[in-house]
Every structure is written in structure tokens, then in C-alpha cells.
Amino acid sequence: RKEVEQDPGPFNVPEGATVAFNCTYSNSASQSFFWYRQDCRKEPKLLMSVYSSGNEDGRFTAQLNRASQYISLLIRDSKLSDSATYLCVVNMLDDYKLSFGAGTTVTVRA
Amino acid sequence: SAVISQKPSRDICQRGTSLTIQCQVDSQVTMMFWYRQQPGQSLTLIATANQGSEATYESGFVIDKFPISRPNLTFSTLTVSNMSPEDSSIYLCSARLGNTEAFFGQGTRLTVV
Numbered sequence: 122r123k124e125v126e127q128d129p130g131p132f133n134v135p136e137g138a139t140v141a142f143n144c145t146y147s148n149s150a151s152q153s154f155f156w157y158r159q160d161c162r163k164e165p166k167l168l169m170s171v172y173s174s175g176n177e178d179g180r181f182t183a184q185l186n187r188a189s190q191y192i193s194l195l196i197r198d199s200k201l202s203d204s205a206t207y208l209c210v211v212n213m214l215d216d217y218k219l220s221f222g223a224g225t226t227v228t229v230r231a
Numbered sequence: 232s233a234v235i236s237q238k239p240s241r242d243i244c245q246r247g248t249s250l251t252i253q254c255q256v257d258s259q260v261t262m263m264f265w266y267r268q269q270p271g272q273s274l275t276l277i278a279t280a281n282q283g284s285e286a287t288y289e290s291g292f293v294i295d296k297f298p299i300s301r302p303n304l305t306f307s308t309l310t311v312s313n314m315s316p317e318d319s320s321i322y323l324c325s326a327r328l329g330n331t332e333a334f335f336g337q338g339t340r341l342t343v344v
Contacts, residue, residue, distance in 0.1 A: 155332055164323060164335035165274070208273065212330070217262045219333055223273040 122147050125211050127222035134199050134229055141195040142225045144209030153212035154185055154192050158205045159224065165208055168194075199229045233258050237324045237336025244314055244343050251310045252339045254324030259304035264333070265297070266323040274323065280307040314343045 127144045134140045146154075154171035169176065171183040171192050182195040196203055209222035234257040244250050254263065263280040278286040278299055286299035301307040311318050324336035 167332045221274045
């Protein structure tokens with residue numbers, strides 16, 4: 122079983138729509154969670170960290186469900202510029218290594 | 232935050248040769264890592280670059296094939312040795328400040344012919 126699993130998509134949505142997707146992780150001892158964005162042929166860049174209470178950054182909302190071991194990302198009012206691959210990233214407390222999901226591809230169309 | 236400069240950004244190499252990729256961070260960082268990313272796939276960790284000691288390699292990666300140096304807290308190199316077409320990939324340098332998020336270099340797109 123992979124440490125981090127994501128729905129690969131693609132999610133094709135019109136501008137202005139809401140899109141949401143999840144990521145599951147296998148290790149219950151995982152402590153830090155992140156969503157990264159990766160544009161085609163570019164390096165991953167941090168979109169947001171995910172906190173236990175959930176957090177929001179503009180149009181982006183992240184949630185953590187420790188009981189079911191998943192995190193989610195919701196994008197409201199999608200923009201064309203939101204088209205990218207979103208990587209779910211998980212870290213255990215005593216291990217500085219990060220585990221990456223395979224990514225969820227989102228395409229926002231005009 | 233940290234800004235990472237990685238070079239070269241791309242290269243086309245002959246099989247059997249070696250390529251050294253450099254990674255320079257604009258501040259001292261705790262951890263540095265090297266990843267490989269095949270087209271359409273996620274990142275696979277090659278090794279953790281340890282300052283002043285041998286790198287820690289992940290399963291499937293060995294020092295003879297991917298020697299790594301980290302002479303100080305801001306610089307690391309990854310060498311891809313005796314290259315074959317299977318080594319064609321994107322190689323990414325990454326750094327972390329403790330248990331915070333990771334920052335990435337721009338990546339090196341390697342093609343082995």
C-alpha cells in the first residue's frame with residue numbers, strides 16, 4: 122500500500138466552479154500535512170499547510186481528518202490559473218522525509 | 232523561507248557519462264534532499280544529503296550510482312554516474328528548515344541518449 126494516495130483525476134471544471142478532492146495516508150503517526158501545487162515542467166511549490174482544525178487561504182480550504190486518515194482540498198470560484206497538479210504531502214514527526222502523493226490534476230476551462 | 236538555485240536546468244548526455252547537479256540554498260538549512268520525478272509521476276526520494284557525512288539512500292538507490300556531497304549547510308551536489316537512458320528524468324533538490332515545509336530547486340531535466 123502506498124503511503125500517500127490521491128485520486129489522479131483529471132478534474133475538468135468550468136471557471137467559477139468548486140472542486141474538491143481527497144488524499145489518504147497510511148501512517149497514523151503522520152504529523153505534518155501539506156498541499157503543494159506543481160505546474161507543468163515546474164518544481165512543486167507550497168500551496169498551504171494543513172492544520173488539525175482545518176484552514177482557509179482565500180479560495181482554498183484544507184481539512185484534516187485524523188480518524189479516517191485523509192486530508193482534503195477545496196477550491197472555490199475556480200480560476201483558469203488554478204489549472205495544475207496538486208500534490209498531497211505527508212510527514213511523520215520523527216522523520217524529516219516527506220511522502221508525496223502522485224498528484225491530482227485539475228483543469229479549469231473557460 | 233529559502234530560495235534554491237539548481238543547475239543545470241537541463242542537459243542531454245551520452246550514455247556511460249556522468250552529470251553533476253548543483254544545488255545552492257540562500258540560507259543555512261537543516262535538511263537537504265534529492266528527488267527524481269518521472270513524467271506524469273510523483274516525486275521519489277533518492278537520498279537525504281547529510282552535512283559532513285555520507286548521504287542516506289532510499290531503497291533502490293546506491294552511492295556508487297548517485298554519489299552526493301554536502302560540504303556545508305547551504306550546498307549539495309548529486310552526480311548521476313554511468314548514465315543510461317533509464318536515468319532520463321527530472322532531478323529535484325529540496326531543503327527544509329526543521330519540520331516546516333520543503334522548498335525546491337527549479338529541477339534538472341536530464342535526457343540520456
